[in-house]
Amino acid sequence: MATKDIKIMTEADFRKKIKDSFGGAYLFFGDEDYMKLNDIRLASSLICSEPAFELFNLVKIDATDFSAEALKNAIFTPPMMSDNKLICVTGLDFSEFKTSEIDELCDILSLLPDYDYNTVILCCPADKFDSGYLPKKPSALLSKLAAFMTCVHFEPSTPSQLARWVQKHFEANSVTADPDVCSFTVEHCGRNMFILSSEIDKISYYVLCDPQKNARVTRRDVEEVSTAAMEYDSFAFANAIMDGRHDKALEYLSDMKFKQVKPLYILSEISRVYCDLISVKMLLDEGHSAHEIPSLLKMNEYKAKLYCRSAMSVDMKKLSRAVGLCRDADQALKLSAHGYLPIEKLVCAF
Numbered sequence: 001m002a003t004k005d006i007k008i009m010t011e012a013d014f015r016k017k018i019k020d021s022f023g024g025a026y027l028f029f030g031d032e033d034y035m036k037l038n039d040i041r042l043a044s045s046l047i048c049s050e051p052a053f054e055l056f057n058l059v060k061i062d063a064t065d066f067s068a069e070a071l072k073n074a075i076f077t078p079p080m081m082s083d084n085k086l087i088c089v090t091g092l093d094f095s096e097f098k099t100s101e102i103d104e105l106c107d108i109l110s111l112l113p114d115y116d117y118n119t120v121i122l123c124c125p126a127d128k129f130d131s132g133y134l135p136k137k138p139s140a141l142l143s144k145l146a147a148f149m150t151c152v153h154f155e156p157s158t159p160s161q162l163a164r165w166v167q168k169h170f171e172a173n174s175v176t177a178d179p180d181v182c183s184f185t186v187e188h189c190g191r192n193m194f195i196l197s198s199e200i201d202k203i204s205y206y207v208l209c210d211p212q213k214n215a216r217v218t219r220r221d222v223e224e225v226s227t228a229a230m231e232y233d234s235f236a237f238a239n240a241i242m243d244g245r246h247d248k249a250l251e252y253l254s255d256m257k258f259k260q261v262k263p264l265y266i267l268s269e270i271s272r273v274y275c276d277l278i279s280v281k282m283l284l285d286e287g288h289s290a291h292e293i294p295s296l297l298k299m300n301e302y303k304a305k306l307y308c309r310s311a312m313s314v315d316m317k318k319l320s321r322a323v324g325l326c327r328d329a330d331q332a333l334k335l336s337a338h339g340y341l342p343i344e345k346l347v348c349a350f
Contacts, residue, residue, distance in 0.1 A: 006138060006142070006143055006146035006147075006151065007146055007149075007150045007151055008134070008135075008138075008146070008151050008152075008153055009026075009150055009151065009152045009153070010152070010153065010155070011032070011035050011039065011152060011153070011154050011155075013152075014026065014039060014150075014152045015039060015042060018039075018042065018043050018046060018047075018119075019046065022046075022047055022084045022119045023084070023112075023116045023117070023118065023119055024112065024119060024120070024149075024150060025109050025112055025119075025120040025121075025122070025148060025149040025150070026119075026120070026121045026122070026149060026150050026151075026152050027122050027124070027145055027146075027149045027150070027151045027152065028040075028121060028122065028123040028124060028152050028154060029124045029129040029131055029142075029151065029152070029153060029154065030126065030131070030152075030153045030154030030155055030156075031126045031154060031155065031156045032126075032154040032155065032156060032157060032193065033125055033126050033154075033193075033194070034192075034193030034194050034197065035154050035157075035193065036123050036154055037123075039152075040088055040090075040121060040123065043086055043088075043119065043121065044058055044086055044088075047084050047085070047086040047119055048082075048085075048086055050081065050082065053079075053080050053081050053082060056079065056080040056081075056085075057079045057080060057082050057084070057085045057086065058085075058086050058088070059074045059077075059085065059086070059087045059088070060088050060090070061074065061087070061088070061089045061090075062089075062090060062091055063089070063090065063091030063092050063093065064091070066089055066092065068101065068104040068105055068108055071087070071089065071105070071108055071120075072108050072111075074087045074118075075087065075108065075111060075112065075115050075118050075120070076115065078117060079117050083117060084117055084118075084119065085117055085118050085119070086118075086119050086121070087118055087119070087120045087121070088121045088123065089120075089121070089122045089123065090123045091123070091125060091128075092122055092123065092124045092125075092128065092129075093124070093125070093128040093129075094124060094128065094129050094130070094141060095128065095129075095130065102141070102144065102145075105145075106144065106145070106147070106148050109148035109149060110148055112148075120149075122149070126272075127271075127272065127275050129141075129142075130142075131153070133296060134153065155298065156191070156298055157191065157193070159183065159186055159187075159191070160183075162186045162191060162193070162196070163179065163182040163183040163185075163186050164182070165193075165196075166182040166185050166186060166196065166200060167179065167182045169196075169197065169200045170182070170200060170203075170204060170217060173200065173201065173204035173205075173208075174204075174208065174215060175203075175204045175207050175208060175215045175216065175217055176215060176216050176217065177216070177217035180219075181217055181218060181219050181222065184219050184222055185199070185200070185203075185222050185226070187229075188222055188223065188226060188228055188229065189222075189226050189227065189228070189229055190229025191229075192229075195227075195229075195265075199225075199226040199227065202225055202226060203217055203221055203222060203225050203226055204217070206221060206225045207221055227261075234266075234269035234270050234272075234273055235273050235303075235306060235307075235310075236252060237249060237252040237253070237256075237266075237270055238270040238273040238274060238277075238322070239273075239310060240252060241270070241322070241346065241347050241350055242274075242314065242318060242319075242322050242350060243350075244350045246347060246348060246350075249347045250344070250347055253266070253340065253343060253344065253347065257340060263333055263339060263340050263342070263343055264330075264333055264334075266340075266343060267326060267329055267330055267333060267342075267343060267346075270326065271323065271326040271327075271330070274319055274322045274323050274326060275323065276297070276299070276307055277307055277310060277311050277314070277319055278316070278319050278320070278323070279297055280293055280297070280304070280307045280308055280311040281311040281314070281316055281319060282316075283296060283297070284308065284311055284312065285316075290304070290305070290308040293307075293308060322350075325346050325349050325350075326346065328342075328346075329342040329343060329345065329346045330342075332345075
């Protein structure tokens with residue numbers, strides 16, 4: 001099925017649509033998790049505008065509590081003192097769904113026209129949904145769900161888009177920053193919008209505490225207050241782990257500890273490296289050239305060059321094992337407060 005045959009909406013289009021009309025089902029997928037949550041908040045503020053009845057008209061279902069039956073019950077329950085209701089399902093990992101479970105979900109979504117007071121949002125975290133190779137080859141899963149939902153693709157923001165967003169975020173904090181300072185903030189802090197948001201707040205408060213700064217952010221403020229991005233450190237760290245260079249990997253980890261980088265963030269970054277390497281490896285194995293990969297994966301050219309070089313020298317089995325070990329470490333970190341120990345175990349597992 002070609003992309004033109006399925007409904008794929010941009011994040012900007014969704015924001016316009018939800019301001020004009022409610023109802024129907026949406027699938028949130030793609031890389032920008034920050035904007036997914038931001039748009040869920042927007043939908044909630046519009047659909048559940050009466051705080052007194054939000055408890056009844058905003059139904060939140062986490063992936064751990066999700067079942068087709070739970071979604072069906074939420075759809076069948078009418079709103080209270082309102083014409084509309086919002087159902088949000090977050091954290092879904094469709095790779096864990098059986099074919100029969102996908103079919104059951106589609107059957108339930110097909111009932112929505114009869115219960116048009118509902119707006120349903122199914123939100124998948126980055127790397128938890130196989131969308132295929134857009135725009136030309138959507139996955140079978142995406143094509144199947146698109147028959148019952150409007151699919152909203154949260155594509156990675158470009159550096160210029162992020163710089164404009166940074167400027168607006170500074171302004172919302174009652175400080176100003178020139179465009180070049182905003183661009184430098186992105187360069188220095190990286191493209192993760194959760195981290196950028198936190199760093200912008202930190203810089204803003206620092207500037208507001210000093211009357212002599214006149215509520216204006218400078219490049220030096222960004223350098224002195226914010227934490228530098230670790231994207232390429234993560235790449236080097238992930239490769240050192242996979243290559244069995246334990247001393248070097250532990251050296252990278254020691255530096256991150258010193259910078260007080262949270263264990264879950266470290267793990268999410270190296271997990272993303274391995275998942276990106278798998279994507280690059282698959283494309284190379286399919287016969288795509290290194291020159292095609294940046295556009296196919298919407299990846300920075302320099303980053304793509306590094307990943308191609310690394311992917312050519314490692315087999316898929318080793319990459320899959322790395323992802324599995326990251327999953328085990330993630331579970332250990334979330335189940336109890338182990339600090340950096342699960343990551344240290346991951347380093348020594350190769």
